[in-house]
Amino acid sequence: MKKFLIFSCFIMLMGCKNSNTNDQTSIYADETVLIVNYQLENMTLEEHAELGSAVAPSFTSENVPGLLGKSFIGNLETEIFGGVYYFSNQKDVDVYLESELWKGVVAHPNLVNFKTDVFKTFDGTELANGNHSMRKTSSNPDDASGLHILVVNYTNEVNPTDQEMSSQVKEYAPVFSNENFPGMIGKTMINSTDGNIYGGVYYFTSRSAIDDYLLSELWTGFEGDSNTNVYKKDIYMVAPISTISNGVPVL
DSSP, rough: OHHHHHHHHHHHHHHHHHHHHHSOOOOOOEEEEEEEEESSSSHHHHHHHHHHHHHGOOOTTTTTTTTTEEEHHHHHHHTEEEEEEEESSSHHHHHHSSHHHHHHHOOTTTTEEEEEEEEEEETGGGGTOOOOOGGGGGGGGGTTTTOOEEEEEEEESSOOOOOHHHHHHHHGGGGGGGTTTTTTEEEEEEEEESOOOOOEEESSSHHHHHHHHHOOOOOOHHHHHHHHHEEEEEEEEEEEGGGGGGGBBBB
């Protein structure tokens, strides 16, 4: 009888532990970011632009389940092109990457060296105007004029705990605003699916606004931190066809 009581108490404790674990609030939001990069082979910029205009209408929420928006991106200096996609959740990204639409894109003979990165977004990123579903957007192609994206990736010597990261996100997210950094539209705070890569996807109204941000005390202090290894600072122009895919946020 004594052994039975001990066993019963153990089961109850384990049940309570599992219940508490399941009830814990995640530090992540549902919104998920997919970043795609590729290069051109035997294709001119004009031909690539024509291809983009032809396929852009396919990238809408009606055609791609869970798609909140896509920004068509490119950097003429590095000759890297691609897209920044926002999905409602991770499952929708997985479905898209198995879709005929995606398979058709990667099968194009003139688009090569594809790279895809999937990122979770943090709860609190909305405080930096980083949730695409909550942003003010425009369908006017003129509003894409000058628009640029900065993609930052970094690793830490020592990763913060979930509690520490959640606290940091909610403390610093409001800092990333147009009031503090003229030309900044918003920042999506991201974390790789394995949890080891952190970063942000920023929208700016101009390239010069990005340059100013990267010279700011906030950025230089962050990049100079001994615990931080910033290994990616990619800058892209945003194509006007992004308005078709709800990919152009505005102030």
